Amino acid sequence: MSIQLGCGVDTATLDRHSVVPLYYQIQQRLLEQIRSGALKAGEPVPSEQEIAARLGVSRMTARQAVKSLCHLGVAYSQRGKGTFVSGAKLEKNFRQVLSFSEEMEARGAQPRSRVLAFKRIHPNEQVAEALHLSPAEEIIFLRRVRIADSAPLCIEATHLPARLCPKLLENFEPSGSLYRVLGERYGLQVHMADEVAEASVATGAEAKLLRIRGRSPVFRFTRTAYLHNGQPIEFVKSTYRGDRCKVVNRLTRQLEIIS
Amino acid sequence: MSIQLGCGVDTATLDRHSVVPLYYQIQQRLLEQIRSGALKAGEPVPSEQEIAARLGVSRMTARQAVKSLCHLGVAYSQRGKGTFVSGAKLEKNFRQVLSFSEEMEARGAQPRSRVLAFKRIHPNEQVAEALHLSPAEEIIFLRRVRIADSAPLCIEATHLPARLCPKLLENFEPSGSLYRVLGERYGLQVHMADEVAEASVATGAEAKLLRIRGRSPVFRFTRTAYLHNGQPIEFVKSTYRGDRCKVVNRLTRQLEIIS
DNA sequence: AAGTGGTCTAGACCACTCG
DNA sequence: GAGTGGTCTAGACCACTTG
Known part of the structure; x- marks a missing residue:
């Protein structure tokens, strides 16, 4: 047995009375x-x-x-x-559910927003299905141009079940962090999200909002976020400038597939 | 205590002599x-x-x-x-490291390939850095058009450290599954991969190989795969037709960040 | 007060790897 | 044969939630 192995492990004793396990x-x-x-x-x-x-x-x-x-x-x-x-780098944080604001802060950029719409509406079919709602149930609809470092980065359309966040229209300053308000004000913790990314080109209207040329490359994201219990809390469609955004993933190979 | 709760848990007894834990x-x-x-x-x-x-x-x-x-x-x-x-669907398998062949089999499609190049070369700077090699060390280079259901899906350029898979040029039939050969012949198990996706448009040469129009939307992937010990085993650059491919991810929100 | 998951103990046997 | 991780036991105390 190597005497050197444990170097540092025992330089300090454990605190057995701490609340920390x-x-x-x-x-x-x-x-x-x-x-x-x-x-x-x-x-x-x-x-x-x-x-x-x-x-x-x-x-x-x-x-x-x-x-x-x-x-x-x-x-x-x-x-x-x-x-x-393992040789895996610690700093490279594998991909997580991050709100736009959190993602910008992690990058050290200043998140800003231009609000295009913020209102209660009835969901269309796609939104109702994603959020597991009946078409009669209202949603909160929020459409924003997201700005990072003084230039547009994406157009983001967020849909939330109105039932889960009553009075959000009054409680939320739509240029701020939505996830923070959902957590602090309503106790709604996002646990995971399913996301679909597509490669596409900008429409004329999108190009104008994003300040790029028409038919420039863009990402189209469709994201549904869930609470711990699997209940959908948010459905987002967004269009990101292809020249200002990459999708970074860490994939694992767990062939212990649930089959 | 509910009597109903355990229904089914105890319909059969456990096999205490099985090798299965x-x-x-x-x-x-x-x-x-x-x-x-x-x-x-x-x-x-x-x-x-x-x-x-x-x-x-x-x-x-x-x-x-x-x-x-x-x-x-x-x-x-x-x-x-x-x-x-949890409400999370089981079928929707969260994204894993899958080889092209595995991915096609999972979709029920027949993977085919057209080999454009398969040879030993010296790595360029980007490849050498990704694979942690010195520029003097040789690599295996494999470039293929990947075909699914009789139509091109992507162009894939794979780089492997030649040292880790000697005689691969003889042992691998380049239209087959690379991961299978790496695992069965060389005992190299891919454990995880870092992947970067970008939205872009096809160049003229790419469009020809993929049988799409020039400047059509495409995904550009850059992927580095690692063994358990963190050693890089594969570096891949690929271009996928935007009209035949989506990137599906399941993201988790683990704020237990390693900081 | 009863039930839950979170933590912890002090042992045990096994299969595996390596010298 | 010595050391390792994988599994398992039969207890224990705690903090937390709910009726």
């Missing part, structure tokens, strides 16, 4: 070592037994910490061999 | 109930205690089964309340 304290400590370069890609993470012995926790707790690294994609386990740091 | 047998049984509609979206999954008691396993084993459902995105847990079936 032990496995999470251990996970954070390991992440810190990976970030700092003390543990490099391809190198083994301290074994579950070693962590358990050094930190005085049960092996199941140590295991939970190590497994959480695997779930984050930061490490991978090999039976009989050990658990190793 | 108990938690996995339980997970499969729960998945079957969700697929069959016995457990509907929003309904509670049997509690960990109930599963443990009914099936005669420890609570930790029952818990592992239930947590695995959450990791699959099929259910979600709420502290103090229970674990509930």
Whole structure:
């Protein structure tokens, strides 16, 4: 057994009276070592037994910490061999559900908006189906040109079930962050979203709003966002300038397909 | 406590001598109930205690089964309340790393290829950087027009480190599935990939190969695939006809960002 | 107060890898 | 044979939710 392996894992003891779970304290400590370069890609993470012995926790707790690294994609386990740091870059955050405002902040750009419409209407067939509504139920409709760094980036048409966010027309300043208001004011937490992207060219009207030439390349997105329980909360159609936007994805190969 | 809750969970006993882990047998049984509609979206999954008691396993084993459902995105847990079936559709398989051949088979289409080039060359700067190679190290270069249902779908240029798959030129029939050969012949398992998609329009040469008009909308993909240990195994640049292709993604909102 | 999931323990046996 | 991760047990206390 290597004496060097655990370097740093036990420089400080765990706080057993903290509300922070032990496995999470251990996970954070390991992440810190990976970030700092003390543990490099391809190198083994301290074994579950070693962590358990050094930190005085049960092996199941140590295991939970190590497994959480695997779930984050930061490490991978090999039976009989050990658990190793993955070469995947930490900074490159795999794609998430981000609102426009969050995405701009993450990029360090200043999000702005020009509101084209903000009103209650009845949904068309596509919207009603996506939101699981009857055509009689009203929706909130919000259409905006989204601006980043003083130039138009996209046209975004958002549809929300009016029942889930009553008085949104009064409560929401439509140039701000919708997700923030939904979370703080209505307790609605977006959990995941299904998104379809298509490659297309701008119509004349779109080109005018986006300040590009007609028939320039654009992305067309159709996105449905869901709460934890699977209830649809938002349906968005948007058109992004092709010259100002890329779609970045991290794909995994889990052939444990649900079949 | 509801007597009805566990219906079906205990219709058959577990096979304790099987090589299949108990938690996995339980997970499969729960998945079957969700697929069959016995457990509907929003309904509670049997509690960990109930599963443990009914099936005669420890609570930790029952818990592992239930947590695995959450990791699959099929259910979600709420502290103090229970674990509930998510509304997310099972069939809609979230996006994975799939080779072209696999993707076509999943769609029920017949994949075909026209090989434009298949040779050893030295990488250019972009390829060398993506694959973490020195410019002196050779790569395998494969350029194909991919055909689905008798019409061109995309042009695909694949780059592989020659060192990792020696004699690929002899061992691989370039109209077949590359991933299959990499896995079966060389033991190289793709684990994840980073992908960038851009919206653009076809050049004249591309339009000819894809049998579309010049300046038609296309997707341009740049994909780097990695092994478990993070080592790059494949770099692909491809151009897809915009009229025959959509990018479907399932995004999650995990604000447990590694920061 | 009863039921739930979240965490934790201190053991155990297994299959696997490697020297 | 020593070390590893994978699985499993039979308990325990906690925070949380709901009637």
